[in-house]
Amino acid sequence: MPELPEVETVRRSLLPKLAGHTITGVEIFWPRAVRYPEPEAFAAAIRGRRVEDLERRGKHLIIHLSGEQSLVVHLRMTGRLLYRDEGDEVSPYTTVLFHLDGGKALHFVDVRKFGAMHLVCAEEWDQVQSLRGLGVEPLSEEFTPAYLAAMLEGGRGPVKGRLLNQQRIAGLGNIYADEALHRAGIFPGRPAGSLSPVEVERLHAAIREVIAEGLAHRGTSVRDYVDGDGRAGAFQERLRVYRRTGRPCLRCATPIRRTVVAGRGTFYCPQCQEETGTGAGPQE
Ligand SMILES: [Zn+2]
Numbered sequence: 001m002p003e004l005p006e007v008e009t010v011r012r013s014l015l016p017k018l019a020g021h022t023i024t025g026v027e028i029f030w031p032r033a034v035r036y037p038e039p040e041a042f043a044a045a046i047r048g049r050r051v052e053d054l055e056r057r058g059k060h061l062i063i064h065l066s067g068e069q070s071l072v073v074h075l076r077m078t079g080r081l082l083y084r085d086e087g088d089e090v091s092p093y094t095t096v097l098f099h100l101d102g103g104k105a106l107h108f109v110d111v112r113k114f115g116a117m118h119l120v121c122a123e124e125w126d127q128v129q130s131l132r133g134l135g136v137e138p139l140s141e142e143f144t145p146a147y148l149a150a151m152l153e154g155g156r157g158p159v160k161g162r163l164l165n166q167q168r169i170a171g172l173g174n175i176y177a178d179e180a181l182h183r184a185g186i187f188p189g190r191p192a193g194s195l196s197p198v199e200v201e202r203l204h205a206a207i208r209e210v211i212a213e214g215l216a217h218r219g220t221s222v223r224d225y226v227d228g229d230g231r232a233g234a235f236q237e238r239l240r241v242y243r244r245t246g247r248p249c250l251r252c253a254t255p256i257r258r259t260v261v262a263g264r265g266t267f268y269c270p271q272c273q274e275e276t277g278t279g280a281g282p283q284e
Contacts, residue, residue: 001059002075004138004171005214006225006233008056010081014228015054017083018063021100022050030095033108036118036127045069046098046119058134058170072118072128073108078224079115082107111224135168138211143169145204152200155192161262162192163207172207175220175242178267180206182241187273188261194277213238241267 002010023046031039049065056062061081063071073081086103095113098106108115118128125131136142151168152159162168163177172180181188183206186199195203219225219233222243226232240250244267245258254271 001077001173002079002219002225003059003173003176003214004056004211005176005217005235006219007059007061007075007171008215009219009227009233010075011054011056011061012227013231014061014081014083017104017228018051018054018100018106020051021102021104023047023065023098024101025099027097027099028095029097030110030113033095033110033113033115033117034119035116036120036124042117042119046071056171057131058137058166059173060128060131068121070120072120072131074116074130076110076112076114076116078112079108079110080224080226080230081228082109082226082230083228130166133167134170135166136170138169138172138207143204143208145201148204148207149197149200152192152195157192158189158261159186159192159195159203160188160264160266164262164264169207172211174264174266175222175239176207176210176214178242179210179240182267182269182273183210185272187275187277188266188268189259189275190277199277241269243267 026043026046028034028039028043034042049067049069051063052066053064061073065071084105084107086105090097091109093109093111094107095110096108100106120127136147152162155162160177160181163172180203184203186203214220214235217233217235217238220235221232222236241256244256246255249256249269249272252271254269256267257270259266
């Protein structure tokens with residue numbers, strides 16, 4: 001699933017292309033992709049709007065349009081937003097197709113069809129349930145070691161579960177949580193409240209580091225993710241644990257293992273990330 005670095009890369013790739021275009025029409029091939037308003041009202045309301053800016057919050061891409069409307073796009077598992085020429089081939093997995101002025105088009109291609117779009121004005125933001133109560137951005141100043149400590153404090157459930165909670169940290173998902181926990185030397189199933197202050201500090205630094213590196217390498221393409229030009233990211237070449245089951249840990253050469261934590265496939269090094277952490281963390 002696209003996480004913060006992937007959605008931000010899509011935003012950066014699309015912004016210079018989409019900005020200034022007017023949406024001249026929309027074809028909805030999969031009505032459930034349009035969550036709000038009803039597809040017919042959606043199509044009528046978006047026609048004639050000009051793209052003014054693109055923003056990202058957590059894993060949401062927000063396309064600000066003229067007339068104080070915003071198109072909130074959640075790519076979910078496999079969604080892709082592709083900027084194309086009018087007349088280019090339309091994939092059978094296209095759920096929504098926006099026609100733009102100047103002979104261009106924006107294709108929302110989504111193999112698994114979990115992706116969702118909302119067209120909202122300022123008073124309707126609450127219609128986008130996943131935006132409600134969204135947590136801090138991990139690269140923002142609000143995300144401090146003290147914030148992380150407070151959100152983990154007293155937690156009996158696995159630390160990874162807290163990291164994935166979008167109402168605590170927005171945009172962090174399965175790939176970058178596993179990578180951050182490995183870099184911090186913390187087993188993902190450790191109770192959140194069992195981390196020592198030094199481990200919290202290390203985890204905080206690791207989260208910012210993996211997100212920043214993911215962004216610098218334009219995201220991770222392990223499945224469907226590509227940017228708005230159809231280009232794959234490169235961070236998959238730098239993953240240390242995610243989807244590396246059986247391959248040697250890049251720090252200690254122990255084979256990486258896969259388990260399930262917080263209901264999610266989870267990758268870790270049994271040597272660097274001891275299940276019964278002492279709170280001291282790995283020896284350097
Ligand atoms: Zn290791």
